[in-house]
Every structure is written in C-alpha cells, then in structure tokens.
Amino acid sequence: MNITARFTALALPALLIGTALLASAPALAGGAAAAAPAVSDANIFNRNLKKTADPNPPPWEDGIHDPENEATHALQPPKEAYAGLPTTTFGNHVDWVKALDDGLLRPRWDRVNSNEEPFVMDLDIVRPVKASMPDVVFPHRQHTEWLFCSNCHPAIFVPQKGANQISMSAILLGQKCGVCHGKVSFPITTASCKKCHSKPKPEGWTPPLSDATLKNPWK
Ligand code: HEC
Ligand code: HEC
Ligand code: HEC
Numbered sequence: 025m026n027i028t029a030r031f032t033a034l035a036l037p038a039l040l041i042g043t044a045l046l047a048s049a050p051a052l053a054g055g056a057a058a059a060a061p062a063v064s065d066a067n068i069f070n071r072n073l074k075k076t077a078d079p080n081p082p083p084w085e086d087g088i089h090d091p092e093n094e095a096t097h098a099l100q101p102p103k104e105a106y107a108g109l110p111t112t113t114f115g116n117h118v119d120w121v122k123a124l125d126d127g128l129l130r131p132r133w134d135r136v137n138s139n140e141e142p143f144v145m146d147l148d149i150v151r152p153v154k155a156s157m158p159d160v161v162f163p164h165r166q167h168t169e170w171l172f173c174s175n176c177h178p179a180i181f182v183p184q185k186g187a188n189q190i191s192m193s194a195i196l197l198g199q200k201c202g203v204c205h206g207k208v209s210f211p212i213t214t215a216s217c218k219k220c221h222s223k224p225k226p227e228g229w230t231p232p233l234s235d236a237t238l239k240n241p242w243k
Contacts, residue, residue, distance in 0.1 A: 079116050080106065115210040121166050131170065144168045149185055150223060156231055159223040162201075 082101035084091040089099070102116065109128055110119040123129050134140035145168045151160040167176070177183045180203055188200070195202035196212060201220070210216050 114213045114215045124169055142169055151190065153221065154232060158221040158225060160220050161222050
C-alpha cells in the first residue's frame with residue numbers, strides 16, 4: 025500500500041509536466057517528495073525492498089555494534105556460532121525449530137534457576153484460508169518451547185480459536201504473526217510460505233466464488 029501511494033505521488037507531477045502545466049510542476053514535485061510515506065522497519069523483509077547481501081555479518085560489520093569498540097571484536101561471529109545447525113534457504117539460514125528438536129540447542133528458560141523447564145502446550149490451531157493457498161496451521165508446541173503464553177496472549181492474540189482477524193497484509197505490516205515473523209523468527213518469503221500454509225485443502229475444495237462470478241451470463 026505504501027508503494028502504491030508512493031507511485032501515485034511520483035506519477036502526478038510527471039503527468040502535469042506532460043500536459044504542459046509547467047509553471048505548477050516544480051512546486052508540486054517538491055510537495056510530492058515531502059509527502060512520500062516512510063517505509064517502516066516492519067517492512068525490511070518486503071521483497072520489493074533491497075535484499076541484504078549477507079544475512080549473518082560479523083558483529084563489526086552488522087551496523088548494530090560499534091566497530092571502533094574493541095569489545096565488539098571479542099564477540100563470536102554468528103556464522104561460527106551457527107556451524108553445524110540445520111539450515112534453511114531464508115532468514116538467517118538456520119532452522120531453529122529443528123535445531124531445538126534435534127537437541128542441538130538448550131535455551132535456558134529461567135534466568136536464576138537453570139533447571140526450570142518450559143511449559144510446552146501441544147495444540148495446533150488450523151486457520152482455513154479462503155484463497156487457494158493451503159490452510160494455515162499455527163503450532164503451539166514449537167512456540168511455547170521458546171515463548172511464554174503471555175508473549176502472545178492477550179496482547180497479540182485473544183486465546184480463542186477464530187477470534188482474531190489475521191491477514192497477509194497485516195502480517196507484512198508487522199502485525200499479528202508479523203510481530204515476530206520477519207523480525208526475530210523466520211521471514212515471509214516465497215520459500216517460507218509453506219511453513220505456515222502447511223495443511224493441504226480438503227479433497228474436492230473449490231474457491232468460494234460469489235454470485236457475480238457464478239451467475240455471470242457471459243461466462
Ligand atoms: C506465538 C504466539 C502464541 C503463544 C506463545 C501462545 N499462543 Fe495460544 N494461540 C495463539 C494463536 C494464534 C491462537 C489462535 C487464535 C485464533 O484462531 O484466532 C491461539 C489460541 C489459543 C487458545 C484457544 C484454543 C481454542 O481451541 O479456542 C488457547 C486456550 C491458548 N491459545 C492458550 C495458550 C497457552 C496456555 C499458551 C502458553 C502455554 C499459549 N496459548 C501460547 C498464539 C499463541
Ligand atoms: C511472539 C512471537 C511470535 C508470533 C506472534 C508468532 N510466531 Fe511463529 N514462531 C516464533 C518463533 C520464535 C519460532 C521459532 C523460531 C523460528 O522458526 O524462527 C516460530 C516458528 C513458527 C513456525 C515453525 C514451526 C516449524 O515446525 O518449523 C510456524 C509454522 C509458525 N511459527 C507460524 C506462526 C503463525 C501462523 C503465527 C500467527 C498466527 C505465528 N507463528 C506467530 C515466534 C512467533
Ligand atoms: C508466518 C506465517 C505465514 C507465512 C510465512 C505466510 N502466511 Fe499467508 N497467511 C498466514 C495467516 C495466519 C493467514 C490468515 C488465515 C486466516 O484467514 O485466518 C494467511 C492468509 C493468506 C492468504 C489469504 C488472504 C489473506 O490475506 O488473508 C493468502 C493468499 C496467503 N496467506 C498467501 C501467502 C503467501 C503467497 C505466502 C508466502 C509468500 C504466505 N502467505 C506466507 C500466515 C502466513
């Protein structure tokens with residue numbers, strides 16, 4: 025939506041120049057540039073935007089840590105830390121769920137008590153998708169191995185099946201699943217759709233078409 029708005033803003037002065045309204049064009053062009061909407065951080069995984077050349081740069085090249093600070097160079101580079109973990113083709117290229125399942129990681133659940141175990145809830149929530157994409161399965165198990173219930177309930181999701189309205193646009197804008205996916209967990213890319221859209225449509229499924237389409241006399 026941001027992108028469409030920006031294109032419209034840029035196209036307008038060009039159109040006016042084309043129709044020889046030269047006098048007003050420079051003023052409009054200036055105004056349009058100032059009105060261009062800012063792209064929020066939530067959109068860094070938008071594939072219309074520039075891709076990062078290296079998803080796992082060393083701390084002194086990641087633009088977050090101060091390369092001038094000696095201590096930055098004492099930090100372990102991610103690539104070294106991730107060696108031997110199962111890989112994916114997206115995000116930071118580590119399959120974190122599999123790494124945990126395979127016992128390669130053992131996150132500490134409690135800051136003080138190192139023996140504290142997570143409260144894991146194994147409950148899948150199926151979200152039927154109206155479009156032809158496979159249905160979405162939200163797995164509680166994989167999430168509650170890392171997160172508290174209160175990381176999601178009730179601020180992001182009301183804990184009731186079907187009570188939350190979720191859409192791809194919201195996710196891409198950094199809401200709902202997008203509060204985490206694309207930031208701290210795997211991003212939305214063409215290669216990752218099927219991680220969430222993992223349940224094939226029931227046999228004989230047809231798209232829910234409107235009367236306007238079904239009763240179209242010209243079909
Ligand atoms: C990563 C986010 C996340 C975490 C963490 C999480 N949930 Fe959920 N939970 C969801 C989503 C998404 C739904 C489905 C909501 C919907 O369909 O609208 C849901 C649904 C539920 C439901 C409703 C089930 C039903 O059949 O109506 C309950 C109960 C629930 N969660 C309890 C918990 C508990 C207890 C924990 C911690 C052990 C937890 N959740 C952790 C995201 C989360
Ligand atoms: C509070 C943060 C958070 C929210 C909100 C969240 N997730 Fe996740 N999700 C994670 C983390 C962390 C992981 C595990 C690490 C990873 O794979 O990136 C994960 C993993 C997954 C996996 C991978 C399971 C596997 O077996 O590989 C799926 C599928 C998934 N999430 C779907 C969803 C869906 C669908 C929603 C929205 C309904 C959602 N998540 C909302 C944090 C979140
Ligand atoms: C992090 C999990 C996740 C990923 C990754 C993901 N989706 Fe979705 N998608 C969802 C959820 C949740 C819904 C909402 C389902 C519902 O109606 O409750 C959804 C809905 C949709 C819909 C229905 C229309 C809409 O906006 O609600 C389409 C189409 C869709 N996704 C396409 C895709 C495509 C294409 C990709 C890969 C580029 C993708 N999705 C990746 C979670 C995900």
